[in-house]
Amino acid sequence: MSDIDKQALRKRYSAKPTPKCDICGAKMTIQRMSGSRVTYGCSGAIYDETGCHYAEGRSLADEHYEQSRVTVTDESDPDVLALLDELETKDKQIADLKEAFRIALSAAGIDAPAAAAGKGEAS
Structure with a gap:
């Protein structure tokens, strides 16, 4: 979405x-x-x-x-607003985890796009 x-x-x-x-x-x-x-x-x-x-x-x-x-x-529907808040929180958590993973790969000397391409994901 x-x-x-x-x-x-x-x-x-x-x-x-x-x-x-x-x-x-x-x-x-x-x-x-x-x-x-x-x-x-x-x-x-x-x-x-x-x-x-x-x-x-x-x-x-x-x-x-x-x-x-x-x-x-x-x-107005507070339940829909609460679900949107949860979804936005999860989206931020995913983005933060991706960034942390990218930093960890970089610190280990692994090229993040190449590692992702090796797992079958688009680079």
């Missing part, structure tokens, strides 16, 4: 960032979840030490909220 394929898989199965409101730029909140579908909306709610209140001129389910709603499909 090429690095490009792994990178594409990592991008596809990573969690997507919370979208921003197209109207005001605020970070939207989850309004509804159903299976892999997540609906976000800009509620105008402000959470601080005094509790929850709405920004000036905003109210629950106002026109701004209705226009800002967006539903996305969540395809």
Whole structure:
């Protein structure tokens, strides 16, 4: 599997960032979840030490909220990401072992490409 394929898989199965409101730029909140579908909306709610209140001129389910709603499909999968991490770790270990073997052959005065060719591998 090429690095490009792994990178594409990592991008596809990573969690997507919370979208921003197209109207005001605020970070939207989850309004509804159903299976892999997540609906976000800009509620105008402000959470601080005094509790929850709405920004000036905003109210629950106002026109701004209705226009800002967006539903996305969540395809994130932490198991796929863990498998990709393991695969990349193994690839690095293999590369490190090949380099150590090449150094050992060189220290012993053995030409690494010739030794590989003698084992039936391409040089």
